Amino acid sequence: MAVRRRHRLQxxxxxxxxxxxxxxAIKWALRYVFPDHWTFLLGEIALYAFIILVASGIFLxxxxxxxxTQVIYRGPYALxxxxxxxxAYRSVLDLSFNVPAGLLVRQIHHWAADVFVAAIVxxxxxxxxxxxxxxxxxxxxFIGLTMLMLAILExxxxxxxxxxxxxxxxxxxxxxxxxxxxxxxxxxxxLIWGGQFPGSADFLPxxxxxxxxLIPLAFAVLITMHLAMIMRQxxxxxxxxxxxxxxxxxxxxxxxxxxxxxxLLFAVAAVLVLVGGLIQINPVWQWGxxxxxLSENGAQPDWYIGWLIGALRLMPNFxxxxxxxxxxxxxxxxxxxxxxxxxAMMFAWPAIERRxxxxxxxxxxxxxxxxxxVRTAIGAAFLSWVVIIFAVGSTDRIFVRLHVxxxxxxxxxxxxxxxxxxxxxxxxxxxxxxLQRTGSHPLRDWxxxxxxxxRDGGFEVVADSPQDAGAAEPGPPIxxxxxxxxxx
Amino acid sequence: MxxxxxxxxxxxxxxxxxxxxxxxxxxxRDAFARRRQARVTSRPxxxxxxxxxxxxxxxxxxETLVAILLVGAGLFAFAFxxxxxxxxxxxxxxxxxxxxxxxxxxxxxxxxxxALVPQEKSVEQRDVLLKEDELHEVLEIIESGGEGIxxxxxxxxxxxxxGAGVLTAAVTPLASLxxxxxxxxxxxxxxxxxxxxxxxxxxxxEEVQIGSFYTALPEHADxxxxxxxxxxxxxxxxxxxxxxxxxxxxxxxxxxxxxxxxHAGCAISLYRYPTYQPTSVGxxxxxxxxYSTFSPGEGGRLMFGPAGRALPQLPLMIDAERNVxxxxxxxxxxxxxxxxxxxxxx
Ligand code: FES
Numbered sequence: 001m002a003v004r005r006r007h008r009l010q011x012x013x014x015x016x017x018x019x020x021x022x023x024x025a026i027k028w029a030l031r032y033v034f035p036d037h038w039t040f041l042l043g044e045i046a047l048y049a050f051i052i053l054v055a056s057g058i059f060l061x062x063x064x065x066x067x068x069t070q071v072i073y074r075g076p077y078a079l080x081x082x083x084x085x086x087x088a089y090r091s092v093l094d095l096s097f098n099v100p101a102g103l104l105v106r107q108i109h110h111w112a113a114d115v116f117v118a119a120i121v122x123x124x125x126x127x128x129x130x131x132x133x134x135x136x137x138x139x140x141x142f143i144g145l146t147m148l149m150l151a152i153l154e155x156x157x158x159x160x161x162x163x164x165x166x167x168x169x170x171x172x173x174x175x176x177x178x179x180x181x182x183x184x185x186x187x188x189x190x191l192i193w194g195g196q197f198p199g200s201a202d203f204l205p206x207x208x209x210x211x212x213x214l215i216p217l218a219f220a221v222l223i224t225m226h227l228a229m230i231m232r233q234x235x236x237x238x239x240x241x242x243x244x245x246x247x248x249x250x251x252x253x254x255x256x257x258x259x260x261x262x263x264l265l266f267a268v269a270a271v272l273v274l275v276g277g278l279i280q281i282n283p284v285w286q287w288g289x290x291x292x293x294l295s296e297n298g299a300q301p302d303w304y305i306g307w308l309i310g311a312l313r314l315m316p317n318f319x320x321x322x323x324x325x326x327x328x329x330x331x332x333x334x335x336x337x338x339x340x341x342x343x344a345m346m347f348a349w350p351a352i353e354r355r356x357x358x359x360x361x362x363x364x365x366x367x368x369x370x371x372x373x374v375r376t377a378i379g380a381a382f383l384s385w386v387v388i389i390f391a392v393g394s395t396d397r398i399f400v401r402l403h404v405x406x407x408x409x410x411x412x413x414x415x416x417x418x419x420x421x422x423x424x425x426x427x428x429x430x431x432x433x434x435l436q437r438t439g440s441h442p443l444r445d446w447x448x449x450x451x452x453x454x455r456d457g458g459f460e461v462v463a464d465s466p467q468d469a470g471a472a473e474p475g476p477p478i479x480x481x482x483x484x485x486x487x488x
Numbered sequence: 489m490x491x492x493x494x495x496x497x498x499x500x501x502x503x504x505x506x507x508x509x510x511x512x513x514x515x516x517r518d519a520f521a522r523r524r525q526a527r528v529t530s531r532p533x534x535x536x537x538x539x540x541x542x543x544x545x546x547x548x549x550x551e552t553l554v555a556i557l558l559v560g561a562g563l564f565a566f567a568f569x570x571x572x573x574x575x576x577x578x579x580x581x582x583x584x585x586x587x588x589x590x591x592x593x594x595x596x597x598x599x600x601x602x603a604l605v606p607q608e609k610s611v612e613q614r615d616v617l618l619k620e621d622e623l624h625e626v627l628e629i630i631e632s633g634g635e636g637i638x639x640x641x642x643x644x645x646x647x648x649x650x651g652a653g654v655l656t657a658a659v660t661p662l663a664s665l666x667x668x669x670x671x672x673x674x675x676x677x678x679x680x681x682x683x684x685x686x687x688x689x690x691x692x693x694e695e696v697q698i699g700s701f702y703t704a705l706p707e708h709a710d711x712x713x714x715x716x717x718x719x720x721x722x723x724x725x726x727x728x729x730x731x732x733x734x735x736x737x738x739x740x741x742x743x744x745x746x747x748x749x750x751h752a753g754c755a756i757s758l759y760r761y762p763t764y765q766p767t768s769v770g771x772x773x774x775x776x777x778x779y780s781t782f783s784p785g786e787g788g789r790l791m792f793g794p795a796g797r798a799l800p801q802l803p804l805m806i807d808a809e810r811n812v813x814x815x816x817x818x819x820x821x822x823x824x825x826x827x828x829x830x831x832x833x834x
Binding site for chain 1: 538539572577579580582583584586587588590591593594595596597598600601602604605606607608609610611612613614615617662663665669671672674703705711712713714716717747748751752753754755756757758775776777778779780790792793794795796797823824825826827828829831
């Protein structure tokens with residue numbers, strides 16, 4: 001039996017070897033080592049969500065009709081019967097109500113998009129707080145940031161295709177942001193929309209091509225580059241026994257890691273299919289068709305657009321004019337300047353850190369966040385800044401739910417958005433230093449003393465820390481390598 | 489409430505699935521038990537030691553468990569096809585069958601990866617990325633390609649020109665995407681156009697009541713045009729404080745404004761009319777997107793929010809049949825601002 005199996009395998013390998021001669025590459029790939037740490041799975045989750053997106057997206061493209069031609073709905077959804085709507089919106093309704101498994105696939109696609117962006121953001125946070133973006137991985141970090149920008153654009157384009165009320169309102173705002181670009185905004189907006197909003201008949205086909213071809217193509221190229229670079233440089237790793245700058249310790253691809261990773265792929269797929277079928281998302285039939293004179297109260301976009309809504313809401317009505325011309329229309333600030341600033345700061349960070357610390361060396365070992373209190377504090381402050389602006393996007397819901405007056409919330413956060421990150425900075429730096437001093441882990445270790453009962457019934461302290469008691473697992477060596485005393 | 493014959497199969501199925509769950513849990517525990525032991529007995533590693541290790545599992549229970557999970561996955565997957573083929577397949581059933589199959593596959597792969605195959609920890613050396621001698625070789629090869637060329641500057645300049653020209657030519661067709669910009673100032677509203685509701689019925693002055701707001705559209709025009717939608721309200725005389733130039737824009741206290749928010753183009757859909765006069769602020773239109781708030785009695789003045797301009801007002805008149813009509817086109821541009829937007833006075 002075993003002999004026959006071996007024989008079959010040999011025949012297969014021979015067949016490909018005679019034609020490709022790839023055995024060295026295959027051997028290298030099979031022995032490729034993956035460090036074991038759960039945070040390394042975040043990027044994989046993003047990758048697998050992308051695969052689900054492509055698979056479900058192909059299905060959806062076969063039904064979607066990118067047409068703004070107005071028709072009267074006569075389908076099975078009674079509440080919209082007789083209403084005038086675009087063919088695009090009707091095709092989404094038909095996909096949801098008439099196509100078997102259509103609604104399931106559409107909801108899987110929508111959930112997968114939300115998970116995709118979330119996984120990228122968490123992955124980015126891991127990269128930042130452990131210093132994984134340092135040389136030689138700065139290039140790959142830039143590719144990752146580019147993919148995050150594309151993912152947000154792609155998600156927005158996707159839910160804008162439906163031409164329901166929610167997507168139309170989003171597009172109106174996008175059009176206004178395009179118009180708000182100084183000097184050339186109107187030309188650009190007309191170029192993209194093929195005329196005055198809501199655009200000519202060309203617009204939806206253009207948006208569809210961007211969503212199903214151009215951006216996915218860019219993703220295919222960037223993901224390939226991302227993975228190729230990782231394989232060339234190998235993964236980073238946390239410091240630990242036997243782990244050096246020059247080596248990488250972990251599980252080889254074959255067989256254990258491959259199986260686990262395939263397991264993760266199926267797990268991501270399973271979760272997306274289950275939530276896609278059991279938890280409703282973007283019920284387009286409830287929003288109704290879009291017409292420019294209609295809008296909905298309390299509408300919320302997908303989560304990754306929330307920070308832009310928050311910025312647009314928080315911005316005072318500042319719209320400088322110059323000699324009768326409008327220099328910078330207001331949506332420019334929140335809709336474009338703010339996200340570009342956020343990304344510019346993230347792109348600039350590796351160079352800034354190199355300049356400040358004077359550390360131009362290659363790094364393959366990760367930092368524990370606490371060991372770089374200033375970097376961690378800057379990251380936390382920056383994150384809190386963005387999160388506050390994100391949260392401002394839900395001030396209207398807070399008003400409806402908790403009756404805190406909307407206008408007062410906005411006035412409060414116009415100041416708070418600058419003060420709170422400063423507090424977060426100092427608090428984080430303090431916590432990092434305290435963790436460094438005590439050597440405890442915020443999630444794993446404990447604090448206090450070990451107390452034992454004596455024979456006479458009394459109690460005594462036998463150790464001041466788990467380390468003394470020998471109870472805790474030994475933490476990785478607290479690693480500030482020589483010449484690296486900077487806290488950044 | 490309960491009727492026996494229907495309940496029995498449910499209970500039976502429940503019992504079976506409970507037993508199955510128990511068996512699976514036990515197998516899972518056994519599969520991992522061996523590994524836990526191995527971990528406890530292995531020597532602790534000291535810094536500097538080679539961390540490589542390889543344990544061969546030889547774990548029959550794990551084999552059984554993986555087989556069970558895979559069979560389960562196969563059954564769920566077939567169930568999906570059956571549910572799909574059956575008429576009236578529900579989204580939820582499809583999700584549970586397909587999701588269940590995928591979840592069991594995931595469990596199978598993970599158990600196999602953790603308990604079935606050899607558990608290995610190995611060490612790989614990283615490459616030195618920058619190798620000086622190789623870099624020099626590459627540089628030499630590249631530079632040797634330019635041997636014998638004397639007028640580098642001329643060639644570089646010529647190539648630059650060619651590149652710029654071809655690049656410009658390549659992006660020029662983009663210009664044919666957009667029509668010309670004049671349309672941006674146009675709305676369907678001009679003198680005499682009647683205000684109708686979304687069913688095409690003209691508004692009469694009597695229909696417009698104080699305290700409500702109405703959406704009005706232009707008669708015989710595209711209701712989907714950006715500038716079509718209007719907000720129509722009526723205010724008591726003491727709440728109307730229009731600029732002098734707009735004195736006659738609000739016959740009988742009826743006012744019309746563009747429905748498109750001058751901030752970012754959403755349709756304004758909230759109207760606040762004071763119910764308790766002495767303390768509340770005046771009437772207001774509010775946009776649901778970023779809550780720009782405009783005063784209908786004061787020519788659309790911005791009261792709060794991010795909009796950079798006032799809400800554009802449309803002059804009205806009332807004809808002999810008491811129908812409400814536009815008295816003139818908009819004096820300013822509707823919708824969001826851009827470089828050469830015509831801004832209102834207030
Ligand atoms: S679109 Fe109306 S406030 Fe922004």
